[in-house]
Amino acid sequence: MKLLRWGAVLIFCGVVLARSGSLLQYAAARAKPLSNPTAGDAEAIRAGAKLYTRECAECHGADKQGTGRAPALAYELVRQAPPGALFWVLRNGSPGRRMPSFAHLPEAQRWQIVTFLQRMPEKAPGQ
Numbered sequence: 001m002k003l004l005r006w007g008a009v010l011i012f013c014g015v016v017l018a019r020s021g022s023l024l025q026y027a028a029a030r031a032k033p034l035s036n037p038t039a040g041d042a043e044a045i046r047a048g049a050k051l052y053t054r055e056c057a058e059c060h061g062a063d064k065q066g067t068g069r070a071p072a073l074a075y076e077l078v079r080q081a082p083p084g085a086l087f088w089v090l091r092n093g094s095p096g097r098r099m100p101s102f103a104h105l106p107e108a109q110r111w112q113i114v115t116f117l118q119r120m121p122e123k124a125p126g127q
């Protein structure tokens with residue numbers, strides 16, 4: 001019985017570690033299709049930019065070009081990703097645990113961050 005349980009744990013870890021493709025692709029396969037309630041909204045972009053600086057820049061870089069700790073987010077796949085997939089990433093983080101969950105932020109703030117990521121202005125407002 002014990003052996004079986006450890007077997008299950010090992011298989012689970014194997015599946016997590018062997019994830020092929022990016023976290024975003026992994027999320028897209030699991031996320032519900034959701035539409036972003038603030039898509040394209042200028043106020044939400046500004047609020048999202050502030051939240052990004054506070055919560056994400058440390059790992060993903062102030063300009064979204066990535067750092068040694070986390071990949072770049074300023075690329076087409078993020079801009080074109082289903083909003084539900086980004087929302088999923090913010091809620092769950094990385095199943096490999098290298099990216100934290102942001103489920104503690106209110107939903108409205110998570111959507112503002114998604115709005116900011118998908119708007120991808122050349123520079124964040126105020127820079």
Ligand code: HEC
Pocket residue numbers: 022023024025052055056057058059060069070071073078086089090094095096097098099100102113117
């Ligand atoms: C402690 C460092 C850290 C912080 C803070 C962080 N991330 Fe991440 N993020 C990561 C790492 C590491 C990955 C890669 C995880 C993986 O591949 O499993 C990642 C992956 C992602 C991805 C998927 C990218 C892709 O191409 O698959 C998105 C989107 C993302 N982060 C958005 C954000 C946002 C938005 C914030 C702020 C709310 C944030 N992250 C904060 C470390 C961080």
